Amino acid sequence: MIVEPAPAERWSDDLALLGSVLSGLGGTAVAATATDSSAVSATGSYGRLGGLGAPWPRQAADELTVRLCPASLDAFATDADGSMVRILNQDGDVVHRVVCSRGQGTGSTVRAGTTLRSLPWARERDPQSAARQLMSLDAQGHLDTLVADGGALRSAALDLLRGTHLVTPIAPALALHALDHLHRDRIPVSLAVPASGCLLAIHGVVEELRGGASMTFARLGNGTVRVDPAAITEAWVVRPENGAALVEFYDRTRRCSIAIGQPLRRDPVATARWEHLTAMLSIS
Numbered sequence: 001m002i003v004e005p006a007p008a009e010r011w012s013d014d015l016a017l018l019g020s021v022l023s024g025l026g027g028t029a030v031a032a033t034a035t036d037s038s039a040v041s042a043t044g045s046y047g048r049l050g051g052l053g054a055p056w057p058r059q060a061a062d063e064l065t066v067r068l069c070p071a072s073l074d075a076f077a078t079d080a081d082g083s084m085v086r087i088l089n090q091d092g093d094v095v096h097r098v099v100c101s102r103g104q105g106t107g108s109t110v111r112a113g114t115t116l117r118s119l120p121w122a123r124e125r126d127p128q129s130a131a132r133q134l135m136s137l138d139a140q141g142h143l144d145t146l147v148a149d150g151g152a153l154r155s156a157a158l159d160l161l162r163g164t165h166l167v168t169p170i171a172p173a174l175a176l177h178a179l180d181h182l183h184r185d186r187i188p189v190s191l192a193v194p195a196s197g198c199l200l201a202i203h204g205v206v207e208e209l210r211g212g213a214s215m216t217f218a219r220l221g222n223g224t225v226r227v228d229p230a231a232i233t234e235a236w237v238v239r240p241e242n243g244a245a246l247v248e249f250y251d252r253t254r255r256c257s258i259a260i261g262q263p264l265r266r267d268p269v270a271t272a273r274w275e276h277l278t279a280m281l282s283i284s
Helices: 015-023 119-123 127-134 139-144 152-160 172-185 268-283
Strands: 010-012 029-034 038-049 064-068 073-078 084-089 094-100 109-114 167-170 189-195 198-204 206-211 216-220 223-227 232-238 246-251 256-261
Touching (some): 167 172, 172 206, 189 216
Parallel strands (some): 038 109
Antiparallel strands (some): 010 073, 029 094, 084 094, 167 232, 189 256
């Protein structure tokens, strides 16, 4: 979605300032990221922006995680009173929007960080090379590979790995049905929506699931994820050599719509349930 800047906005292409702008937001902020087929929005209080290449923070329930790829971003804008921030990628798309209410915090924390692990994917256009890089990444590293281009190159790499023990293609309807299991079995997950240059992930248990063939909504803590089932054309179960499995949905643009994994803070029962669910998806 391309939105023209409002006249009152102040624009900057100095991304080094973005961390201080985000951490300077007071009170409760509403953060949102969207793609052609999905969107996520959540409320919380922004923490500081992590350094380049910083690892994922240890997520607690109801926390949010923002991952940015500076090489894919172009500029950011703030409004006159500094209560709204919009981040644009090099295609001119608004990939992240933050609106601060200046109210009391909700107790949730937005952990913003940047990643270098996705940058080789942005530069390297060879799917064979990308596929080889996938072998040694942990689950969070896999999510980082979605940040630079929204998963376009990753989609090609997964196709090359089709049929190996790492990657299993599954029917989109079956993958969407996994949301029902997450809701019913109360399995804690990280649910991420990646756009080109930004990924926003929310963590927790799916408290509510509603919608139908035209749109599905899942609520986790202070966040809501929306996905258009009709736009999902392929899905994968990915099993990293290090870490838990992921379930990924891709739309007709061959970019990732949503990705589901387990947060870093895992308990044995939740891990066993998630592994059982992803195993069932793989053999169905």
